[in-house]
Amino acid sequence: MTHFSSAKIRPKPDTKGNLTTVPKVRLYVEQPESTDWFVHVGHVTERGRWRTEAHAHPAYGQVIFICKGRGVMNLEGSDVPFEGPCALLLPTDCVHGLDYELDADRWVVTIEVSYLTQVNGKFHEFIALWAMPRVIPLSRVAGSETEFYGLVLGLKREVESDDVGHVVGAEALLTTLLLRLVRAATLQETRSEGAVRNDVRLVERFRKLIDEHFRENLPLQDYASKMAVSPVQLRAACASAAELSPTKMIHARIITEAKRNLIFGDMSVEQIAFELGFADAAYFTRFFRKEVGQAPSQFRAAARQQPQRQNSPS
Known part of the structure; x- marks a missing residue:
């Protein structure tokens, strides 16, 4: 079963000049091309093995939270294994394919590129986080799996909500989610x-x-x-x-x-x-x-x- 939601208000960027030799995928979702949004949350729970061909998302950054299951990510032609609980962080225009070897319960958070640029400008560690694709194990930090699950669920609720301030709420949760990823990735400062x-x-x-x-x-x-x-x-x-x-x-x-x-x-x-x-x-x-x-x-x-x-x- 697959569930999706997205928060609106941000215009989509111009993607002129992107690669023409690698398949470009807009989104998993069925959304009108004219819909404006800045973050999208999806829950994917296919049974058995599931594979995707190599592709890229030039207009989006993406984090896939693997709650359970394992597989192999084909990253720019190289195989990188992963096993839940973990997060797969995929910067814009990163060429990747995914081969889920077992039943995989996963949440997919997709962030529109112009908004991601705004977020990265607020905190320099975010730029370092998105500088390269990576697998971030979540089992290293006690309670991190539950914490990430709660943040993603909260983000999904805010994205789907029409309550007053839901956009601000979604932005706050997304920023917190990325901050937790920075800490989980143990990015360290060596200078001032x-x-x-x-x-x-x-x-x-x-x-x-x-x-x-x-x-x-x-x-x-x-x-x-x-x-x-x-x-x-x-x-x-x-x-x-x-x-x-x-x-x-x-x-x-x-x-x-x-x-x-x-x-x-x-x-x-x-x-x-x-x-x-x-x-x-x-x-x-x-x-x-x-x-x-x-x-x-x-x-x-x-x-x-x-x-x-x-x-x-x-």
């Missing part, structure tokens, strides 16, 4: 709060610029100029908040896109190279081999040798 916050925000801006321009082969100075900082400041912030150099972050984004196209798309290696801004396929192959350890064709062949998952609606 103000310095870390500035670095995280700078890196978040840099990530967005990379998403917009990684196909253009821009030099680091151009990125720094767009952000009104020096390359030295940008390198320091990336080392602090991402533990990577700016160049490595740009390369990682290119490699992620290349892997998606190789695993999920039908373009040739040469077409992928041109799509990613490389002058020729040979240069792209050398770059990919240096970063991944395999030629693009070898990576594609190895990835497609894995057992194919049965397709079903997301």
Whole structure:
């Protein structure tokens, strides 16, 4: 059985420029495209094994709370096992497929991307939380499973309610839910709060610029100029908040896109190279081999040798 509810008022963002080689799913729900909302709560209790093909939600961030059951998440082509109680945190545009191996009781909280950006701006640890997909075990903290269940139920009630202040109530519960996830993920600060916050925000801006321009082969100075900082400041912030150099972050984004196209798309290696801004396929192959350890064709062949998952609606 599946139950759904969503809170309204926020406009949906423009998703122009998203990937075209990976299936894009709007929602599990049957909702008019014109409906405005900012958070959606669903309860899913299919019996037996249940699989979804690899897909992405470019306009939404999503948290799946696994109350019981286990399975494997296909994350950007790699298998990541999970077992309840846990939370699967899936940032926007994260390519994933899910294979629930046993009866799985799960709650799905979907957050519209422009509202998620607002929430992240309130607390820098939220940005760090959503920086990457992750499995967050909930059994490590005593009573956390009951606490999360209560928060999700409360959020569902507020979302469905027409009482005075239900939007404020839903926002408060959602913020509390994300805060509990931050604590469960044991994200730690190593520097003063103000310095870390500035670095995280700078890196978040840099990530967005990379998403917009990684196909253009821009030099680091151009990125720094767009952000009104020096390359030295940008390198320091990336080392602090991402533990990577700016160049490595740009390369990682290119490699992620290349892997998606190789695993999920039908373009040739040469077409992928041109799509990613490389002058020729040979240069792209050398770059990919240096970063991944395999030629693009070898990576594609190895990835497609894995057992194919049965397709079903997301």
